[in-house]
Amino acid sequence: xxxxxxxxxxxxxxxxxxxxxxxxxxxxxxxxxxxxxxxxxxxxxxxxxxxxxxxxxxxxxxxxxxxxxxxxxxxxxxxxxxxxxxxxxxxxxxxxxxxxxxxxxxxxxxxxxxxxxxxxxxxxxxxxxxxxxxxxxxxxxxxxxxxxxxxxxxxxxxxxxxxxxxxxxxxxxxxxxxxxxxxxxxxxxxxxxxxxxxxxxxxxxxxxxxxxxxxxxxxxxxxxxxxxxxxxxxxxxxxxxxxxxxxxxxxxxxxxxxxxxxxxxxxxxxxxxxxxxxxxxxxxxxxxxxxxxxxxxxxxxxxxxxxxxxxxxxxxxxxxxxxxxxxxxxxxxxxxxxxxxxxxxxxxxxxxxxxxxxxxxxxxxxxxxxxxxxxxxxxxxxxxxxxxxxxxxxxxxxxxxxxxxxxxxxxxxxxxxxxxxxxxxxxxx
RNA sequence: GGGCCCGUAGCUCAGAUGGUAGAGCGGCGGGCUGUUAACCCGUAGGUCGUGGGUUCGAGUCCCACCGGGCCCGCCA
Numbered sequence: 001x002x003x004x005x006x007x008x009x010x011x012x013x014x015x016x017x018x019x020x021x022x023x024x025x026x027x028x029x030x031x032x033x034x035x036x037x038x039x040x041x042x043x044x045x046x047x048x049x050x051x052x053x054x055x056x057x058x059x060x061x062x063x064x065x066x067x068x069x070x071x072x073x074x075x076x077x078x079x080x081x082x083x084x085x086x087x088x089x090x091x092x093x094x095x096x097x098x099x100x101x102x103x104x105x106x107x108x109x110x111x112x113x114x115x116x117x118x119x120x121x122x123x124x125x126x127x128x129x130x131x132x133x134x135x136x137x138x139x140x141x142x143x144x145x146x147x148x149x150x151x152x153x154x155x156x157x158x159x160x161x162x163x164x165x166x167x168x169x170x171x172x173x174x175x176x177x178x179x180x181x182x183x184x185x186x187x188x189x190x191x192x193x194x195x196x197x198x199x200x201x202x203x204x205x206x207x208x209x210x211x212x213x214x215x216x217x218x219x220x221x222x223x224x225x226x227x228x229x230x231x232x233x234x235x236x237x238x239x240x241x242x243x244x245x246x247x248x249x250x251x252x253x254x255x256x257x258x259x260x261x262x263x264x265x266x267x268x269x270x271x272x273x274x275x276x277x278x279x280x281x282x283x284x285x286x287x288x289x290x291x292x293x294x295x296x297x298x299x300x301x302x303x304x305x306x307x308x309x310x311x312x313x314x315x316x317x318x319x320x321x322x323x324x325x326x327x328x329x330x331x332x333x334x335x336x337x338x339x340x341x342x343x344x345x346x347x348x349x350x351x352x353x354x355x356x357x358x359x360x361x362x363x364x365x366x367x368x369x370x371x372x373x374x375x376x377x378x379x380x381x382x383x384x385x386x387x388x389x390x391x392x393x394x395x396x397x398x399x400x401x402x403x404x405x406x407x408x409x410x411x412x413x414x415x416x417x418x419x420x421x422x423x424x425x426x427x428x429x
Numbered sequence: 430g431g432g433c434c435c436g437u438a439g440c441u442c443a444g445a446u447g448g449u450a451g452a453g454c455g456g457c458g459g460g461c462u463g464u465u466a467a468c469c470c471g472u473a474g475g476u477c478g479u480g481g482g483u484u485c486g487a488g489u490c491c492c493a494c495c496g497g498g499c500c501c502g503c504c505a
Contacts, residue, residue: 025466032462049462081463106455107466108441112497168503184505209503210430220505301501343505355505400505414505425497 006041009086011076019044019072019088020096022123023064033061037072037088043125045087046072057093066103067123069096118420119429129257133250134405134417136257140249141202141223141401144242150225151196155185157204161379168209170218181206186328186396187383189226190359193394194386200225202401210424213301214413215351217402219422226396232340232358235395236276236316239344239354242399243314244270247408263409268312269347275315279338282307282317298324305349314353318342327369330358342397350407356397363387 003017011017021039031050036043048061053074064070073092078085104117105124114121121127145152158172159182169180183205192199205222227238251258251265258264277285282303286293289306299307299317308315319338322331329339341357360366366387370377377384402414415421420429 027464027467028461029464029467030461032464034464034467036465045465047463051462079463081465083465102439102456104439106440108454110441110497113440205505207504211501211503212498213500213502216504222505224505298503300503352505398505403505 004041005037005039005044008044008076008088009078009084011086013076013078015076017074017076017088019046019074021070023066023068023070023099024125025066026061026064028062031058033058035061035064035070035072035090036083037070038123038125040128044084045082046074046090047082047087048090048093053090053093057090060093060095061090064093064095065099065101067120068099070094071096115415115421115426116429122419125260129260130405130409130417131419132257133254133261133409134401136253137246137250137405138202138221138401140246140253141200141242143249144245145200145225148198148238148241150198150200153189153192153196153199153201155182155188155192155201155203157182157185157206168207170206170208183207184222184398185224186226186398189224189396190383190394191386193226193228194390194392197228198225205398212424215403215406216424217414217418217422218424220403220414221401223399223401224396226359226394228392228394230358230395231393232318232342232395235356235358235397236318236342238395239316239342239356239397239399240272240274240314243274243344243354243404244272246404250408258409261409265408269314269408271313274313274344275311277307277315277317278319279317279321280319285310296321296323299343301351304345304351308345308347308349308351312347314347315345316342317345322372325357327373327375328359328366329369330360331365331369346403346407348407350403353403353407354397354399356395358393358395361387361391361393363391 001017003011003019005019005021008017019037019039021037024036024038024043027034033048035046035048037046048058050058053061071094072088072090074088074090077087077089079087103120105114105120122131158174158179160179169183172179172181185201185203189199189201200223202221202223204219206219208218225238227234247265247270248267251267282299283293283295285307286303291303307317318341319332320341321337322339325339325341329341332338332340339357343352344354345351346353360369363384366384367377370380402417405411405417406414411417415423
């Protein structure tokens with residue numbers, strides 16, 4: 001009977017099993033060969049011994065290359081000398097798909113080799129664990145939104161006008177006319193709330209900015225949501241619930257994978273409530289740290305680090321000046337210098353993980369803000385049109401999957417959270 | 430767009446002050462029935478990223494380019 005690597009410790013001594021998988025490593029001792037056999041559930045040691053296995057199997061075990069796919073027939077033995085306390089004594093080894101060359105990855109290879117061989121590197125137990133955690137996290141996002149009455153919508157990724165600015169879009173030749181890859185599905189979701197009221201999506205966004213830091217990807221997975229009949233307070237509570245529940249749930253689902261990675265998700269970091277400070281208060285904190293924080297400055301990486309190091313839980317930064325936020329942010333009716341916006345900073349200098357705010361629902365205010373940013377209202381015709389037919393106050397936000405992962409499992413770079421990352425310098429494999 | 434750093438064997442790296450190259454791992458051959466990134470013995474493998482310059486002589490100094498990494502701006 002075929003067994004998975006992770007099931008073998010539950011088997012009785014002497015139980016006959018088949019294990020199918022890939023040769024992770026091999027150690028030869030003459031007529032005794034150890035194979036670390038890997039499948040999607042883990043790694044198990046196979047002992048191929050002369051006298052137990054037939055000579056053909058022993059010879060094959062002795063010469064087989066790393067990452068060859070093989071089928072082992074044998075019996076289970078609990079043996080303290082085996083890693084994990086259990087191994088399979090092989091009676092018959094069968095090759096399914098042999099490695100045709102020496103495997104290019106081994107201990108000690110550098111980041112470039114690993115990313116050049118990402119198609120192979122993702123087989124490693126650590127990357128396998130990481131991909132499972134990512135899958136658990138995205139599952140938790142869907143669980144959360146569905147339990148809160150949101151509908152999932154699927155929005156186009158080929159668009160004609162920018163959401164943020166103009167300079168950071170990837171251009172696409174669309175049958176001879178100019179189109180772009182989307183940076184955000186926000187505008188489409190804003191349309192969808194007039195049908196479904198509460199919507200969310202998980203899909204890729206594209207940013208062409210030539211940013212080369214450990215927090216940037218040119219293609220990243222974006223959780224976005226939009227809510228009708230909502231204000232800033234509702235937005236903040238919605239984001240707080242989402243981040244709290246998703247991190248807690250991911251930790252629950254990923255116990256085994258976290259052990260493999262040697263990581264611990266600090267669930268105490270997502271205890272509610274998160275901190276909430278206004279832009280103006282943030283300037284005060286910066287001044288206490290000796291910075292010349294004038295009204296109107298944007299909160300950059302250095303500033304974010306200072307602010308987030310003041311708190312041991314995530315911090316909402318709200319009420320940014322109108323000049324530093326995109327045109328669609330609603331101005332605060334009680335102080336028109338600022339927007340009703342909220343960014344969420346992760347602890348320990350992990351920076352912005354969520355950006356959101358109240359959207360402008362008033363027709364005239366939207367036109368005014370588009371002009372203020374020297375954009376052409378004709379580029380946003382249908383978006384503006386939404387304000388002409390039953391417009392309601394609404395809010396929305398975007399959250400970066402890879403940034404959440406980088407934060408909660410201490411990754412060195414957001415690209416480590418991707419199956420095949422896309423950065424300014426990497427589009428292959 | 431701005432700043433800093435790196436490129437030497439398949440991989441990870443060492444090669445002060447200029448004198449034409451080394452180690453470990455991996456590969457290959459041999460040995461080994463309890464290893465855990467196995468070990469032991471032997472062995473092959475490099476126009477030093479590319480192009481140009483300085484010099485009697487360049488892996489080493491200078492310039493340009495290519496490839497990669499980090500930080501900032503910008504963002505999730």
